[in-house]
Amino acid sequence: MAEPKTKYDRQLRIWGDQGQAALEKASICLLNCGPTGSETLKNLVLGGIGSITVIDGSKVELGDLGNNFMVDESSVGQSKAKCVCAFLQELNDAVKAKFIEEYPEALIETNPSFFSQFTLVVATQLVEDSMVKLDRICREANVMLVFARSYGLTGLVRISVKEHTVIESKPDHFLDDLRLNNPWPELRRLAETTDLQVSDPISHKHIPYVIILVKMADEWAKSHGGNLPSTREEKKEFKDLLKARMIALDEDNYKEAIDASFKVFAPRGISSDLQQVINDGCAEVDSSSLDFWIMVAALKEFLAKEGGGEAPLEGSIPDMTSSTEHYVNLQNIYFAKADADFLAIEQRVRNILKKIGRDPNSISKAIIKSFCKNARKLKICRYRLVEEEFNSPILSELQKYLTDEDYSVAVGFYILLRAVDRFAANYNSFPGQFNGAMDEDISRLKITAVGLLGDLGCNGSTLTEDLINEMCRFGAAELHAVAALIGGIASQEVIKLITRQFVPMPGTFIFNGIDHKSQLLLL
Template identity: 70%
Template sequence: MAEPKVKYDRQLRIWGEQGQAALEKASICLLNCGPTGSETLKNLVLGGVGSITVVDGSKVEVGDLGNNFMVDESSVGQSKAQCVCAFLQELNDAVKAKFIEEHPEELIEMNPSFFSQFTLVIATQVVEDSMVKLDRICREENIILIFARSYGLMGLVRISVKEHTVIESKPDHFLDDLRLNNPWPELRRFADTIDLNTTDAVEHKHTPYIIILVKMAEEWANTHGGKLPSTREDKKQFKDLIKSKMITMDEENYKEAMEASFKLFSPQGISPNLQKIIDDSCAEVDSNSSDFWVMVAALKVCRYRLIEDEFNSPVQPELQKYLTDEDHGTLQEANSLKVLPENTAVGLYILLRAADRFAANYSKFPGQFDGEMDEDISRLKTTAVGLLSELGCNGSALSEDLINEMCRYGASELHAVAAFVGGVASQEVIKLITRQFIPMSGTFIFNGIDHKSQLLLL
């Protein structure tokens, strides 16, 4: 029993034994084990996920040796799923690993019930048509789904789940709600037994700082019309009031009270987000309700749009805002200046979707074969302009340089980009499985050209 605690010591300090237990119970399916998928799963295997199933129908080719560190020369010609699975198993023998030598697209089309056995599915390098179908399948079975993709110097990560509840959000800035401005009866009665004006130095020095704040808040309110400090000057005067009660300058409890006075100044009551949860119809619990709704103790509920809805009906004002940058104009205007605009992320997103349409029409990705670059650039531009037109946007907003770059990528998976995208995806997997921390919303786009990333809320 001691060995796993030593092995996972660092991560146990982050998400605790409960989070680790959730990981060890999880069953994960990976679709396509190229560099993006392999890097994603590697991080989860090292973290101690319960079981993995690698699905890939391709064989290892010589080209795979340059971007996938989980195959070697002896793997050429063999099942890629089997080779990657064996390598991952070596990283952590506590993880149950198996492989299925089948093309994911065929499984999605012919055997949708296959996915119901998993806690979470990671779909990598899956094109638009298969994304939509898989999303429907996983939604019906209430399976968590994450899409991850590397395409040249760009990457994409998108979570899709009907509903995700977070019980331990672990915010960066946690504010204790000690009810200092409105103490509960027992606290008030206890505070009434304490005399801050005592001349007993020992008793004065050992008064809890919370009691000091409660009594000082009451004293302040009595002389300020029942109101607590609100302005910057009020807050300074309140701290001075606390300081004036000190007998000696080494009373740590009074210093604590001054440092913690911000807890008293913070707005009290129910936040709008929490009120929304309370008002949600799901809060009407019954015997079948989840622990989340029974306790209503969480800080957030994440819901994600269907991939199909995002593709067919993106939030029009948001898409238009991304396409037109107030500071840098349109993508096309930025192109004339030979600079990369601030809104390159949405251009890459649109062009990736256009590349999938291109592949469906021409049975290859733009720029995939030598000698056809100029023709592919023209075709990709036409496809992208058509896509934007369908979405009600101006196709001329796209940058010529960006179109050329997408063709130059030739649908390649670069290991550096794949490793980064895999890291982001595996981080989100851990959030979703442990139900700790708040997972990202929207579509994450990584732009390797200038090393920037952005969440598109479409």
């Protein structure tokens, strides 16, 4: 067996030991193991997911060999679930893999409590009716659910979870938390005690820009009635003052200061995104509240009290031109402030827990620390039940998509993916599934799609003939390349849901395999 640290090195660099531990604890249920489902699981098994249960009632047919890598010649006539499961096990012996030879539709009908044992269910190639039923079951049982479907050159991925909260959303580009617009006393003191006018040129060009800006902003405020630069002219004047302090052309620290001067002008306080989190109804906590919301409640108190309107400090600083000594000092000051903010939040968390009758130590220090460090980046994702979306999509959005050129193909596929299920319910096969009767299927699908649009309140909207033709041409084919792509996306969303890192996609992802202008539809 390979050393897991080495084997998983390339992914540990993304989600760390904690993310990996979450994956290794998770148990995943897969419904239908055609290529879409098999490929989804493959990506999770390679990454070391805890356990998988493959559910499929069908036997391997010759046609499956042409689109599914996990079955081969020797599998024909055997249980598909069994064959796929055996191949997946071969990929990673650390994963517990098992299969159940049963049709998912039957399980959904007869044994709904079956699903409550899993962390997450990946449901592939289900038709609308089964999707709706399974969704209700999983929502009730508090099990995360991801739908994935490949259909010719289109397909979809849709998450269904009541509420998913993220502390470590890990955005790529996020403004660093330097507080240059609102420095706390220790930072201000450090700036005060630093002499910007030092005559030694080497020292002069190694004063970090953070200190330069805090000091210059202070000087500005003193001569402007306590205000920071706000008008365009003032901002320009401030930058010119910085430029005037340079004593040589190669002073990178001053160049960095000029580039970063907008951080001095930035408005104080928290972002509107964070404000929304604070205002969320769930932030009024009681004994049944999730740990996340208890910490939000503490944050809310902190903002009103110790924080003075600012979130707890993140505590890390980016690299910048500086002497080692200045930089390390600066780091220590940021770290100390972050630690003080953390202690204040921790105290509030413990008090709240006590007040609602829970063990004050039930949330660990490490989690509170992570919460404080990421307080500015908290994310909440909520998903409608698919039944609600199907019955009453957000009409204004739907109408916008139907008339927007960038969205027209994607929303067309969205409607058609639903229309083919209605079609199948009426005619016992998907349009174009078998050769012959193509023209009849095309006109039937068109009528079905127009009817569906009418039911959704979009009377008068139509889809292009070309797209309807294409949908019939697809004939419910599950192409390997499309399945691998849809499965890849589904597995990536599963990873984000389970590690509780990064941000899962909102809405429904509609794959457009014709020109790759895929879209997320928020309905």
